[in-house]
Amino acid sequence: MFELHANKVATVRNDILSGLTVALALVPEAVAFAFVAGVEPLVGLYAAFMVGLITACIGGRPGMISGATGALAVVMVALVADHGVEYLFAAVVLMGIIQIAAGLLRMGKFIRMVPHPVMLGFVNGLAIVIFLAQLVQFGTPGDAGWLSGTALEGSIIDVAWLEGQALYSLLGLVALTMAIIHFLPKLTTALPSSLVAIGVVSLLVIGLGIDTRVVGDIASIKGGLPSFHIPAVPLNWETLTIIFPYSVVLAAIGLIESLLTLRLVDEITETRGRGNQECVGQGVANTVTGLFGGMGGCAMIGQSMINVNSGGRGRLSGISAALFLLLFILVASPLIEMIPVAALVGVMFIVVIGTFEWSSFRVIRKVPKGDALVLILVSGVTVATDLAVAVLVGVIVSALVFAWEHAKQIRVDSLEDHKGSTVYTVHGPLFFGSVTSFLEQFNPAGANQDVVMDFADSRVCDHSGLEAIDTLADRYLNAGKTLHLIHLSDECRHLLKRAGSLVEVSVLEDNEDYSAHKMGVLNPFQPTDSPLQSQ
Structure with a gap:
């Protein structure tokens, strides 16, 4: 009995501490994705809180973290720019309804149709996207990037790089964060290494007065509780024609990214989540989020990896992450705004290293050429466009390769x-x-x-x-x-x-x-007394 109780206490502690670590990493991500979508930072933070809380409670994958994501933000920006944020809230509500319907129709099982090379390409592509998204922190906001005047102007890598002491300080703090996360588990696992790294680097910056960018330099995260708000849009056919295409695309991207992340967490934890339940959980979360002024969301592979690697396995980890995030918004914003961005970048770089399937470099020479092509193609399309397009392209190409190979077997x-x-x-x-x-x-x-x-x-x-x-x-x-x-x-x-x-x-x-022999050759010597009859 004592051993069982001790393990239960340790699990609760791990879930709460890993939830705190995830919440710290959620802040800059949610703010950044809100900017991408063209909405206020609190719209992204509210989405991270509500989607994260609801999916943690009723979703199909304990330990998986959901919130505002870049894959959805890049689709939302056009709707916000053309029609305003109220139409976005309406589209998010409809998006959630579509996802609930997908779950009730048990469409989550179709994720099994995604081949393993597509899964590897998705993981590698997403790791690259997470890495590239951190590069903006190494630049000076508002200045022209180093690729100005080229075809890549305005892209994610077109950064106005910091110089001199500012760059060296940032690099040093990132390296220190990564070193703590890597080496601390070899000494003790009492606390999540990511949380310790963020705390140590924050105290170092504050104590030594190091001049480096902090979370407060990105945006203020102070706010109140989200309030119920019916989207202020006309309830007519014209509104539906505007939001329906966006809602379908958002629902598809959200479910694909969530179900693929679910599969990844399944493999890491050697447990099995419930895909259809996750579809319903995501749908309920987005429907509620749209009615409370949030931008919607889905599973986040980076934060999910932080949670799992920090020891978070149960629903409590996702619930605590969402509640800590709400606590930051309500009362702890001055403290959170003092955290160096370098510490959070270091955490995300560790996530990139842990997410990328480095074994794919080894196996790519051993697998069939068609599978190798799909792996590389999905990785590239994920970086160039978005996850939904990449998975769709990967599945289509895999199906064509399969058909081509089997066509030669007749x-x-x-x-x-x-x-x-x-x-x-x-x-x-x-x-x-x-x-x-x-x-x-x-x-x-x-x-x-x-x-x-x-x-x-x-x-x-x-x-x-x-x-x-x-x-x-x-x-x-x-x-x-x-x-x-x-x-x-x-x-x-x-x-x-x-x-x-x-x-x-x-x-x-x-x-x-x-009748045929086992090898498929007919026996011409078998006597027959009965005539062949038509069916």
Whole structure:
């Protein structure tokens, strides 16, 4: 009993301390993403609090952190610029409703369709994005970047770099933060190393009077409790036509990023989250956030990694992170605004190192070329555009590569049985990618009067396969010969029944006369007493 109680106390302590660490890292991220979306900093902070709290309570992945994210912010900016922030709140409410519907329809299971190379590309691309997002802290706000006048002007890497003592101080503090996070766990794990690093660097800067940028230089985070607020937009068809496209895109991006982050946390913690429950949790969180003046959000891979690496595993870690963030907004803003930005940058750099799949450099030479292409492509598209586009591109390319590879596996063997029939044995799947190769392997002019096609080692997968069979039937009919099909799977028979008159072939009932050996070669010496009957 004592051991159980001790472990429970340790778990609660770890969740609360890791939640505090996450809350500190959430502040500059939420403020930065609010600026990206073109809204006030408190809109981002309220979203981080409400989305984080609700998903931690009812979401499907304990230990995963949600809040305002850059992937959503880049979509929101156009809506805010064209129609104002009230339309954003309305779009966030509709976004949440769509996500709830997706969860109730159990669409979370479709994340299983994302191949592993796409997952690796997503992780690597997101790590790069997190790294690049920190570069702005190494620049002077308002000054022209070093890439002015080039095609990359205004991009995330177009920074007006600091110089001299300011740059050296920032680099030194970042390096110190990273060193503490890396080496402290080798000495003790009593406190999260990220939290200790932030505290030590903050005290060092304050005690020595080091001139470096702090959180208060970015924006003031002081505010009150979020209040209920119905979006001030006309409730008519025109409003729906404006916000609906944005809501669909935001819902899709939010669910994809959340479910992929859920899978990543599953792998790290060796536990299993609930995808459909997470969809509903994200939806409820965004619906409520939109009604309380927040910009909406989804799972945050960087903060989730901070939480997991700091020992946060339960729902309490996400709940405490959200409550600490609210506490910062209400009463502790002067203290939080004194934290050096360098300390938070150092924490995020450690997250980048831990998030990036360095093993992908090793395995990329060993996996099939198609998988390597998908991995690199998804990483690049994630950096260049956004996560939803990258995952969609990765899934499409993976599907095309899969179809191309399986299209080459179709093979047809032919022989003449003891009844004088030409028997073709088909090996491999018959679908849209393989029909051309399939048709090229038949010669109606050289076949006997009666032709049998054996599908014991094949499957007709789609309408293209049915159309190919119908094309063959026409060819043999024009040659004055008859085509029969045997050993069709139940799925193939079902397709043929549904096709009806679209496919005019004779499907024979399987019997011993046309039974196949395990290797797919028919036995021409098997006697038969019963005639073949049409199905």
